[in-house]
Amino acid sequence: MSPRISQNQWDLDQVLPLGQPIEPQYFCTAPPGTVENFRKLLSRDVFSEADAQVLYDYLMDRQGDLSPEFLRMLGLWRSDELKHYEALRAGFTIVSHGLGLMNGSVVSRSRP
Ligand SMILES: [Fe+2]
Numbered sequence: 001m002s003p004r005i006s007q008n009q010w011d012l013d014q015v016l017p018l019g020q021p022i023e024p025q026y027f028c029t030a031p032p033g034t035v036e037n038f039r040k041l042l043s044r045d046v047f048s049e050a051d052a053q054v055l056y057d058y059l060m061d062r063q064g065d066l067s068p069e070f071l072r073m074l075g076l077w078r079s080d081e082l083k084h085y086e087a088l089r090a091g092f093t094i095v096s097h098g099l100g101l102m103n104g105s106v107v108s109r110s111r112p
Contacts, residue, residue: 010083012083012086012087015087016087016090016091018090022094022098024098026098027098027099035095035098035099036099038095039092039095039096039099042088042091042092042095043092045088046085046088046089046092049081049082049084049085049088050082050085052077052078052081052082052084052085053078053081053082056074056077056078059074060074
């Protein structure tokens with residue numbers, strides 16, 4: 001395989017371990033609007049990364065028109081994009097949880 005198309009070597013669990021905590025103070029001390037805006041940005045990106053599967057399926061329906069090298073690259077690209085999707089989805093969940101903390105969960109949790 002060409003070195004140009006063999007660069008899909010990263011592991012999501014190493015980049016963003018499952019259960020990776022973000023301390024509540026990061027959310028509570030963020031400038032106004034930062035967390036909400038970041039959540040909106042992530043939500044759009046989650047959908048666009050997931051669209052990779054739709055494009056992959058579309059192209060695979062026409063694979064007879066595509067070169068073997070392109071098809072090899074396409075499989076690597078799809079795997080990479082779906083990892084982006086998983087990572088952004090995890091980030092979106094973390095930020096959404098932080099938004100919940102900002103909206104009162106921290107206070108509720110600290111009450112006896
Ligand atoms: Fe991507």
